[in-house]
Amino acid sequence: MSRIQTAFQKGKAFIAFVTGGDPDLETTEQLIYAMEEAGADLIEIGIPFSDPIAEGAVIQEANERALSSGCTTDTLFDLIAKVRQKVKVPLVFLTYINPIYTYGKDRFMSKCKESGIDGIIIPDLPYEEKDELEPDCLRYGIDLITLIAPTSNERIKMIAKDAKGFIYCVSSLGVTGVRSEINTDVDSMISLVREVTTTPCAVGFGISTPDQAAKFAKASDGAIVGSAIVKIIAQHGKDSLSYVSDYVKAMKEAVRNA
């Protein structure tokens, strides 16, 4: 059983996101340890990209900080290889298709395998273009995690049928970022998914409070939180470990009891 599947075996999952290299790689490393310790079941690490079109201002700014701190795909691979020695939870990259394509798809995936990355999320690689990367992912046993959105409608079953790892269910229209209210009918999205697959389904985009996390974890197999964590890092920089840790603990608690 893959590490990603295992992460969803122990009940509802809490999935935490950080941008790699924000504010620097050393802090990213410590944050990964701290988040696992605090109960994160899966950790997403963003490979910074100059033009993250699916992200709101919070994560875009984190990308800019990371890039100006000198973080590159290579330095991030080195960090993952190091972190993987100590960390048991699945590690998943989130990035855009261009950094992978430009790096060389085969080279990228082989480095993922080598350094211990379990899956990859690419917001600008929809179902219709998955052939771009899927063969490389399969060759190296990296799960290509797909997204479904509130606008997916009849596309949901088609996408879910082929899904690997877990399905990233986008809770609302627009880009990533904290929202005070999310009105999407996530229940019906998930029930369409359930009709065709047993692949776990986690909900993200806009979630920041324990109540929201509990609500969406209840409807699915887990909650994904990015911008809210990145905001704490933006505020406290190198000193954000204990703040992030406390936050993840509270969120995991909410999700566990969902």
Added chain:
Amino acid sequence: MKKGRFGQYGGQYIPETLMNAVQEVEKAYDYYKNDAQFNMELEDLYKNYAGRPSRLYYANKMTADLGGAKIYLKREDLNHTGSHKINNVLGQVLLAKKMGKTRVIAETGAGQHGVATATAAALMGLTCEVFMGKEDTDRQALNVFRMELLGAKVHPVTSGTMTLKDAVNETMREWTKRVDDTLYVLGSVMGPHPFPTIVRDFQKIISKEIKEQILEAEGRLPDAIIACVGGGSNAMGAFYEFIEDPSVRLIGCEAAGLGINTPKNAATIANGSEGIFHGMKSIFCQDEYGQIAPVYSISAGLDYPGIGPEHAMLYETGRASYVPVTDEEAVKAFEYLSRTEGIIPAIESAHAIAYATKLAPTLKKDAIIVINVSGRGDKDVAAIARYRGVNIYE
């Protein structure tokens, strides 16, 4: 060829949230492009509103001065709103209306596409919002005011490099927030399928007219067509009907800014490499890790780090060639055409004129060059003055 591909280029690399919206546009376009009523309305708009056909003007003095090939200017600058952008926008906004959309959004660099979109939206009664890099709102302040006069809301974009590519990012983000009632009216032959095809189809009227007009004037096809290239919509429009005519050289002029060996340029073909960005596989200015380069050009309209996928294919197959033209060369050509022919071209178009002044003298006197004057230069006068060290009020 696979749907939405030009050779290996093109595709639909966009967030899942937009996939239904893009497929809806594709379906609607496939229907309306063959709809007699739609085509009649568009033709009427071209003729009675935009002022088409645009003139093909024989540049007698320029020809004599350069002492080589005969030079013709395709006068897209004479269109309503002052550029070729109106061709595409009338088509797309009409399509939006037929689709039942009530709101259009657009990105703009120099402001010409924004002005055209605001114009068509005003005409057809749709709400319009335009995203424009903060830096561009400063250097093209008059066009911002024009858009506002036309009833559009202009959003200055402060993320990233605050220029055209960031305006595209923000417009895509905005579209993911509101897909039901909104169409993203793309400004060039770029973005996810079907936009590169739609925009090309609405712009190909330029080459269709050039062909008819040059056959009437000279009884034969031209030897070269020269057009400036940012995303590449005016060039694609000017090239398209000649792609199957191998005797016609197709030449795109890209912005070399301070020079292709400096970090300050936007010469995608000269300096770029294959990548996937803004919904398409194409050629982009980027670093070894795929980070999109912060490009530069004196012309806001060419200040884009990529090129449309059909151009990438024309380049790869050798059907078209692409040459870099610096700021300095473009400014000189801007002044040259103004003085020689009494036509003030857009600084974008001046890139094509600059290359023509180099090419024409090397050709025989019976050779024919057509330059696509994609827009008029009113918007650039103050910028050219500043470039020459003169501070004038806009």
